[in-house]
Amino acid sequence: GQQVMQIPQYQHVQEGEDFTTYCNSSTTLSNIQWYKQRPGGHPVFLIQLVKSGEVKKQKRLTFQFGEAKKNSSLHITATQTTDVGTYFCAEEYGNKLVFGAGTILRVKS
């Protein structure tokens, strides 16, 4: 079935450093969603990207959708301790969202 691969699996950064997670697919995606899950919490929707080459920003977060719609990235500028959690990308496939395995972000203060 469909599968999106996320890298890295885990990243530990110093507070103030930047962070990027990547989501890759072998097939063209109709759209991509990004979710954040805090430790012990539930996934919370961040954004949806639909158009080829689309770039969206939310404060310190920048989301990109590749020109070929086969990859996406989430970049956080100047991480803060509140950014801690697991970031998932998810693609629409039929009647469901297929989630990547996630990237765990830890921030050292």
Add this chain to the structure above:
Amino acid sequence: GAGVSQSPRYKVAKRGQDVALRCDPISGHVSLFWYQQALGQGPEFLTYFQNEAQLDKSGLPSDRFFAERPEGSVSTLKIQRTQQEDSAVYLCASSHHRVTAEAFFGQGTRLTVV
């Protein structure tokens, strides 16, 4: 309520016991999903309802798993004769219209089978 509500939050079941997990979606949301999340993994799709119709149950791992949403609002996920491999967090999500709309997740039910 303002969000998706799931109960119970935690459930410990003895192997072989039946369990029922409840989901109250956001009022008016047409779509409802159940996901299973194992420790350290992303959520994995179980089943999808559009109103009361179960349109996709391709993710249910066995015939021990059964879900219903009889009146198009509250949904119940039932697991019969639980086994240790059923231990996971079961997440319910709802969205206003279609699959590609923003999905709102509940806090989940953590099921531990002993």
